[in-house]
Amino acid sequence: MARHPLHPALVHFPIACWSLATAADFAGLWLGEAAWRWSAGLLAMGCAMAVAAMAAGLLELARVPEGRAMRDAYAHMSAMLLALILFGARLALGLDGLRPLAPDALSLLLDAAGFALLVLGGWFGAKLVYHHGVGQNGHAPAGACRAIK
Template identity: 55%
Template structure:
């Protein structure tokens, strides 16, 4: 593939988890009409994270052993795994009797910690793309203009 798949796939868990966190927080005020979709969004985000992570692992295999980005790639990977674990744990805590229940204080805390990790891994991913220029072909040099 000429274009990496990972950047295209991460939008789905990012959107679902972000909206799920917002819905759970809104549920503190509006109750079930807000937190019910929040639980479904956390589930969708957790499922969508799987192909995004697989694509990220594939991109990792294409990284040169001596790449200056290696340290930041592993930071991005670690924080992304932490976000996934936090959101998956929050989701599992809500699964009771075959249905999703309202988040408790621990669930809201896990949502917020997951969101913080999501922001951090997104920033690191942006740094990999824009700082280290990973994920695309090297930019072509601009055409030179003759001097007169």
């Protein structure tokens, strides 16, 4: 019996939290504190769940075939790690003790850059699944390359 990989089940949480935090910060430009006050909690939850998703991803790295798939896996990991660093920095800079601060220009820049890396990392993650067939338990979609050298 093949086991279901844990990584795909966990990645939705940081993606959702970081995306909503970015949206809340930018919405705060028009809506004020009613929007951005949610950002710190979303960033914290996103960062915590990203660590769990990354740990699961590292455990599943052995299932990635060598070659192009492994290069895409490293690109995916790099983009997501950089996103974690940027969103973590955004969280740290946006707190006064445990009190969230209104986003400033640097906060919005960190949000935008982190979100761009999140999208890029997600694209590489999808490429691993839909192009290389990683995590498909031997049931790769038609045309998927299982072990490209």
